[in-house]
Amino acid sequence: MTTPASEAYGRFDRQTAQLQDKRRTQHGSPCFVYTLAFFSALGGFLFGYDTGVVSGAMLLLKREMNLSSLWQELLVSVTVGAAAVSSLAGGYLNGLYGRRICILLASFIFSAGGIILSVAHNKEVLLCGRLTVGLGIGIASMTVPVYIAEVSPSELRGQLVTINTLFITGGQFVASVVDGVFSYLPHDGWRYMLGLSVVPAALQFLGFLFLPESPRWLLQKGDTQNARLVLRRIRGGVNVDEEYESIRSSIEEEKIDAGEGPVLWRILTFAPTRRALIVGCGLQMFQQLSGINTVMYYSATILQMSGVQDDQMAIWLAAATAFTNFLFTLVGVWLVDRVGRRKLTLGSILGTAVSLMVLAAGFLLSAQASPPVTFHPNDPSLHNSTCITYGLCESCMLNPDCGFCYGKNGTVVIESSCMPVDAASTEAAAAGRCSNGTQESLGVFWAYNYCPTSYSWIVLLGLILYLAFFAPGMGPMPWTVNSEIYPLWARSTGNACSAGVNWICNVLVSLTFLHVAQCLTYYGAFFLYSSLALLGFVFVVGCLPETKGLRLEEIEPLFGRQLCSCGAGGSQSVHYIRVNGGNYHSDEDVTDDD
Secondary structure, rough: OHHHHHHHHHHHHHHHHHHHHHHHHHHHHHHHHHHHHHHHHHHHHHHHHHHHHHHHHHHHHHHHHOOOOOHHHHHHHHHHHHHHHHHHHHHHHHHHHOOHHHHHHHHHHHHHHHHHHHOOHHHHHHHHHHHHHHHHHHHHHHHHHHHHHHOHHHHHHHHHHHHHHHHHHHHHHHHHHHHHOOOOOOOOOOHHHHHOHHHHHHHHHHHOOOOOOOHHHHHOOHHHHHHHHHHHHHOOOOOHHHHHHHHHHHHHHHHHOOOOOOOHHHHHHHHHHHHHHHHHHHHHHHHOOOOOHHHHHHHHHHHHHHHOOHHHHHHHHHHHHHHHHHHHHHHHHHHHHOHHHHHHHHHHHHHHHHHHHHHHHHHHHHHOOOOOOOOOOOOHOOOOOOHOOEHHHHHHHHOEEEEEEEEEEEOOOEEEEEEEEEEOOOOOOOOOEEEEHHHHHHOOOEEOOOOOOOOHHHHHHHHHHHHHHHHOOOOOOOHHHHHOOOOOHHHHHHHHHHHHHHHHHHHHHHHHHHHHHHHOOHHHHHHHHHHHHHHHHHHHHHOOOOOOOHHHOHHHHHHOHHHHHHHOOOOOOOOOOOOOOOOOOOOOOOOOOO
């Protein structure tokens, strides 16, 4: 039985499909658009490569440079902190110099950072290189999604912006393979891992020397002639009068709506853009608070914490999780313009929360089965050490100054003790059976930062499930949605603010993970991230509207309602069809022949 309402929605859906078919026909071949997306998304590849490569490189660096937990967190988080600062500055630079110049600047900084990392001779120079790379990442992270969104036709926009995230996850996977390959070098393998980022950075720089500026930015700056030429080139030479007029009219209306004053102030005082900013920043915040970069930056370390003993094995298992991330991002590219942004995000964040519980359960089971300390060496030099006071491997591991020394009878742990770590290297104990040069002859094993356990497979399963759910939705959707929801006058600043929130929360999570794990235990840390992901689910249910299939100029009215009603109606979309009477062209404009 059909009702008048269902018939009306049926007609609406058919009209929407017809409108999208018409636009697809009008836009001609998207070949050049894909070229633009590819070279733009190399910034995403570099972002992902840096995120992924540090996971494996850190295992080699902490041994070769004897890095403490604090230095490990510094080397990870300084990149994130620099990215937070440069992403905020990127909004100003985008508005002043355009998207193209900012992408060129980012790729140049990437190249410089990669060179510094490859020649670093101590941890201070390494820190400088990581900071430099972070500056490039921040500018690219807020510029690339905006550029792709502004050059893409509406029916391809979701896919093309999501390709940026696909390149991020592809970069993470390539980085994990590079980590695995160079992990076998006894010295300096990390130099190749960190330095190879120069190659894609140089490729992007060379490519963008020949690619155009965003036509929307050109129109905003009053360069109408070049804007029309670029738009026509991007659309394959077809007639672009309707789209050009839609963009220009929207810019003129936005100037009236926006008023005067600093852009951020105008965003905050104009209700639709204020609501859009809250939604955009909220999505970026919950992306990070659900622990993604804890998983990506520390995946190899997490696997070691779960009981994987061999460095190379931990790195290759981390590569398997990175491949899962890449594979399921492909699923997101396929789904984004089919099921829409809202449904994809909801399913993703809920699955992420459940997967974090599985991850926490693996650590909890390992803790409950933690081997006891059964051997107390009679060494006077150890009497003042806090390590000998611990009764379980789990509590011993939570102290970064201690390690676990044990023997094996088959799979059973025997004659185990908690010992202070050698000041020169975490690879051995300061004294006793597991000190330098004695382990192999005595047939004992030294575990730093992990306990021997049979539950490592649950942690690996949790990591894979986590990335399988996170990658299609919560990975790309915060960037995709933020590239769409702001009017042109607010787009650079809105994206800069939301990217800044992303990086600040990234700093918060990555800088504190090892210390949070020490304070709350490993399983407590992941239960915390799971709770935050569930809170994010509630936020998305109430606040995220559907933007699938809409032109950028048609999205602003979705935020005209109260914030918590933005998500109401689920999959309903509103389409606005601009009716053109006599289109006005200035004498300077280049017109298209029908």
